[in-house]
Amino acid sequence: MRRQIPSLTALRAFEAAARLSSFRAAAEELSITQSAVSHQIAGLEERLGTALFHRTARRVELTEAGALYYPFLRDAFDRISQGTDLVLRVATTDDLMVQVYVTVAARWLIPRLHHFQAVNPDILVRFNTSHFYWHFDPSTADLGMVCTDDTGDPSYHFTFLAPARLEVVCSPALAKKGLKRPADLADHALLQLFNKEEDWEVWRAAAGIPHLKGRSHLNGRAVPKFDSYLLALAAAIDGQGVALAPHFLVAEDLKSGRLVRPFNISAKQPGGWYLVCRKERAQEPRIQRFTAWMQEQIAQDPDFI
Template sequence: MNRKLPPFAAIRAFEAAARLGSMQSASEELYLTPSAISHQVKALEVFIGAALFERKPGRLTLTAVGTTYQNDLRESLNLIEAATERASRRGETDHITVHMFNSLAELWFVPMLKDFHDEYPDMQISVICEPVGADFASGIADISVVYDRIRSDGEDRLLFIDEITPCCSEQFLKDHGPFETLESIIDLPLIWCESDPDEWLSWFEHAGLGDVEPHRWISFDQRARALQAAREGLGFAMARRPYMELDPYRTQLIQPLELVAPTGCAYYVDVPQRAEHLAKIKIFKNWLMRVSRSLFPSAAIFPGDAQPH
């Protein structure tokens, strides 16, 4: 039988917008743009032949047809969701695809991965390090570690708050130190990471040195290479959480200056709505949170002294 059904993407867009009362909120939930949500809803209205929303400035209200359609859809979608969950339990594997950017995977996640496999030997992990955010709508990533502005409502997903302070090798400190003032490093080689080109400017501004122009730069395209250069005594790199809490950086680099500058950003665990109920996702997320808390039990991340760190 050839069923007369609208595109499921349009149904999802309408259901989310109706439930949340906003195209913007629906777009955030479905990882689409507000324009895409609006187009999907309009397509559904054309398919049905009736308006589902009354669109007024700053307000989205269901029509009588829209209200009835939402109520009818709710029961159908609940049945689809329940059937899908039952099927996914039968077919569920212990495989998780994790998304994070490259330096975080290389310097933080991979060094910890053996501990995870020791604790959960049957779990299979795939890591993708695309330069853009995780496309949850495509179903490729099950969980993502993201770098974002600090969220007022993100405490239950917070891994660590980002702060920055210059670091160098102990030999570099012996050769060029002591560094008694913040200005004392301006004429020394500064190692610049192209993935975050403004971090030195931000630190200098917090130091009250926003108008200075350092003379000697070395640049790298990856955080790991920048920190490696600092370990080799080539100059000051920018230390930031979580890298400086892990070997070999924890034992081979020091932070001789007192100023630790906030970036206003943090690392969070994001999980798509479709995966939040899965046991394997809960296990992995809880493990990430536990590891983070063990590394950073308090908000402060740098001791602000010249001890190896």
């Protein structure tokens, strides 16, 4: 069936005027005259057989038909812009922007990155890091490494990497101060992320204990909360409390003895670790090569499995 698509010039004029509520502002944005904008929109209204704007002396307002039409054009132009940016990026750059949690970047990914660069010297990997729990943002990154239980969005392609597991850790000195069973945590500070407070509840359920509440104050001071596992683990190494973190992020600290596991209890988090990108980008060579390398690294890392 033949598509019913009016003049692209007229559609651009209408979208700009609707977004800016002004023919004059639309003309300035499009670098044409206000008369040209008015002419294009009048032609579009004639083609559609209905008015799209109520015109007043100072501004224009969308009619019912215009308000119905505008969201479709706004989304269409947004998609065209995103597609153009993607093609320009693929054609003109040789880098790969990876969105990743700051703790994962610092403690696991960066120490291994030289292996990827050695076999892929033509790809420059850049990191877009965050302290917070966030969703993948395709407008700022090509690929993201996320921990999630929500993989149902059909516009994204998810590649499973590994299950997610939490470990309780503390300094060796703190472990000797009466940490023999989970109930003993009530006498200690529980170091937690203010954006991941559910972590301790997940671990409590796995440990099979009815209640879990650590000290809110220690030595007369309130127990701090953190915005990343990186900071919570630094506080745990310093003996300031008991931390909870993804298992592969504490592996080196456990091997070195900076941290210990006071209890042999791990908690499986909902979901798992994934690489995610826009669905239409999943077959890009850069993304495929980085994905294959990540899968290989994880398969060879006994601390991640």
